[in-house]
Amino acid sequence: MVATVVVISGESDLLDVRSALRTAAERAGLRLTATTKLVTAGSELARNILRYATGGQGTVTIEECTTRAGRGVRAVFVDQGPGIADLDEVMRDGFSSGGSLGIGLPGSRRLVDEFTIDSMPGRGTTVVISQWDR
Amino acid sequence: MPDVVPIMRMGPDLLVTLQGDLDDRAVEQIEQEVTDQVARTSARAVLVDVSGLAVLDSFVARVLARLVSMVRLLGADATLVGISPAVAITLVELGVSLRHVNTALNAEQGMGRLRRLREGDASRWAGHDDRG
Numbered sequence: 001m002v003a004t005v006v007v008i009s010g011e012s013d014l015l016d017v018r019s020a021l022r023t024a025a026e027r028a029g030l031r032l033t034a035t036t037k038l039v040t041a042g043s044e045l046a047r048n049i050l051r052y053a054t055g056g057q058g059t060v061t062i063e064e065c066t067t068r069a070g071r072g073v074r075a076v077f078v079d080q081g082p083g084i085a086d087l088d089e090v091m092r093d094g095f096s097s098g099g100s101l102g103i104g105l106p107g108s109r110r111l112v113d114e115f116t117i118d119s120m121p122g123r124g125t126t127v128v129i130s131q132w133d134r
Numbered sequence: 135m136p137d138v139v140p141i142m143r144m145g146p147d148l149l150v151t152l153q154g155d156l157d158d159r160a161v162e163q164i165e166q167e168v169t170d171q172v173a174r175t176s177a178r179a180v181l182v183d184v185s186g187l188a189v190l191d192s193f194v195a196r197v198l199a200r201l202v203s204m205v206r207l208l209g210a211d212a213t214l215v216g217i218s219p220a221v222a223i224t225l226v227e228l229g230v231s232l233r234h235v236n237t238a239l240n241a242e243q244g245m246g247r248l249r250r251l252r253e254g255d256a257s258r259w260a261g262h263d264d265r266g
Contacts (some may be wrong), residue, residue, distance in 0.1 A: 011158050018155055018189055035190070036220040043191040093229060102250060107192065107228040 003063040008049045008079075009056065017046040019066070020062050024073045028064045029133050037111040038073060038131040044108045045077045045127055053081030053124070072113070072132035080124040087117060139167040146178040147248065149241065153186035160195055163202045172208050179204050181244045185216025195230045202235045211251065213237065215244040 004020045006013065021042045025035040042060065049058035058079030065074045083091050093106045094120040105127075109115040140151045150168055170178060182198065184190060189196075198214060205212040213236045217225070225232065238244035 015157055016154050022188070033220040033223055036218075036224050037227065039189050040191050041225045043193075044228070047191075047193060102137055104192065107230075110229070111163045111224060 003061050005059055005061050007086055008046050008058045008060060008077075011050065011129065013034040014046050014050075016041055018043050021075060022062075024062050024064055024075075025131065027069045028073050028130060030073065031133070032130065034131050034133070038075075038129070041077055041108040041129055042077075044104045045075075045129070048104050049077060049079045049081070053079035067132075070133045072130055074128065074130045075128075077127040083123050083125055084117075084119040084120040084122045087119060091117070135190065139164045141168060143177075144174065144245075146176075147245075148172065148177045148180045150180060150182045150185050151186065152182065153169055154237055155188040156194070157183050158193060161197045165204075168201060169204045169208070172205055172210050177210050179211040179213070179248050181238075181241055181248075182212065182214050183216045183241050183244075184214060184221075185240065187221075189207070190217070190225060191220050192230050195232060196227060197204045198233055210266050211236070211248065215239070215249060232235060 004024065006015065006016045006020050008014075017038070022035060025038050030038065046058075046060060050056040058077060061076045061078075063074055065072055091106050091109065091122070095105050107118070108127075108129065112129040113132045114134075115126045117125065118127075119125040121134045140153065142149045142151070148171060150164070152164065156164070168182075171177065182201070183236065184198070187194070193246060202212040202214065215238045217237060226262070236247070238247050
């Protein structure tokens, strides 16, 4: 299956991220609410990269996928930023190191069917989200 | 980014129609323009219609909440209208409550809310005059 890669390096790239996610969601047959949640979660994660990653840069790779659960969309957000030392802490509602509302990561997790985060201080962060057609 | 912020005057009120997918700068530009127009036109109320907005993430929600606060400080009323069920579900799960923001289902109901507020005001003033 074809993957779409969007480079995130400036505010205007958020539009490309949202548009690519919406296109993939529609192609996978996700319903409107599932699509809206996926696009919104992606917008939050892309903004996190702009805000926290080194040089505000990263990528998102979006692909359709099929499992026993059905068709869906998977998006992998990668940055080579400072990484996150305490994942439990950033996944808590209300935690923010950047002066925002601190809803980005825990909020995004609630919007999608699958959410995994992997990070190493000094090496960057990878967040994988998936949304299924159910 | 829109060159012209879609603001329409309707008597003493302003109707702001947000459409499509807006980047952060466009959202902040709209916030600034609406605030300026409220002051310039002495508007009594602002309806912000978000039904045409492709996505309402935490940033957009925060700017809209800020806009509502600013409009109130200028002495006008502000109502957010046109949040779809999908967007409402998304905002609540995301953790954005917008609990201090007046909302109405659509522009028509938003106008109805304003009318009721004004009738309430008018009868209160009438009552005041009777006593005086």
